[in-house]
Amino acid sequence: MGSGALFAAVFLACVVEAVEALTIVLAVGTSRDWRSAIIGVLGGLVVLALLVAALGPALTLIPLDALRMVVGGLLLVFGLGWLRKAILRASGLKARHDENAIFDAETAAARAAPRSDDSGRPQRLVSDWYGFTLSFKGVLLEGLEVVFIALTFGANARNIPLAAVAAVAAVMAVATAGVAVRAPLARVPENTLKFVVGILLTSFGMFWGAEGAGAVWPGGDAALLVLIPAVALFALALVALIRPARPAREVGRSTSEVAGS
Secondary structure, X not given: OOHXXXXXXXXXXXXXXXXXXXXXXXXXXXXXXXHHHHHHHHHHHHHHHHHHHHHHHHHOOOOHHHHHHXXXXXXXXXXXXXXXXXXXXXXXXXXXXXXHHHHHHHHHHHHHOOOOOOOOOOOOOOOOHHHHHHHHHHHHHHHHHHHHHHHHHHHHOOOHHXXXXXXXXXXXXXXXXXXXXXXXXXXOOHHHHHHHHHHHHHHHHHHHHHHHOOXXXXXXXXXXXXXXXXXXXXXXXHHHHHOOOOOOXXXXXXXXXXXXX
């Protein structure tokens, strides 16, 4: 797998997760307390950094064939889950992802949550534990998927640093855009990105899993140039086959549903 393909695959997948985490943090910050939300973000990032530091070096010690089989199987399960939902959304059988609706729902829930009365008390580092917890959970849950993608792709390519750079670049790009507009990135074609990422994860999962089991692909890595379009065509054929006459409306999801995307 070339460096460019590794960077692009990790970057695209991590953009999707970063957009979802950003939506939660923005909803909490604008409706509750920015300092508590930001501290929650930092807490989630610290936990994720510790996981990467602990798991990254360990993965490089696993024999390559065994690693490819395990990583291929995990990516295949993960990718098929994404692809199934993307096919259902594209066909109209499942409501399409709407960041504006999610932002509005999260904001309403945050405003409705009770606030503690800190009048007359010394200023605390975290003044709003509800906002802190929601931001921490959002960053941690979406971040775990970012870590999984970066570590699996990077470990298989024996280039975890490049995969980590791609993941950080995706998160920084989304965070910068979010800070600039102070709104959910609803213009990001997330439904299309999820479809593309589902195809990529499924294709790489099939490729690496078969290699780990001892199969030899014709042309080596060049076989991906056939495998990825084949998976894409099959997915598009399923969309056309199951598309109903009346598609579902676009709706948002709650925080608990975000982690399962």
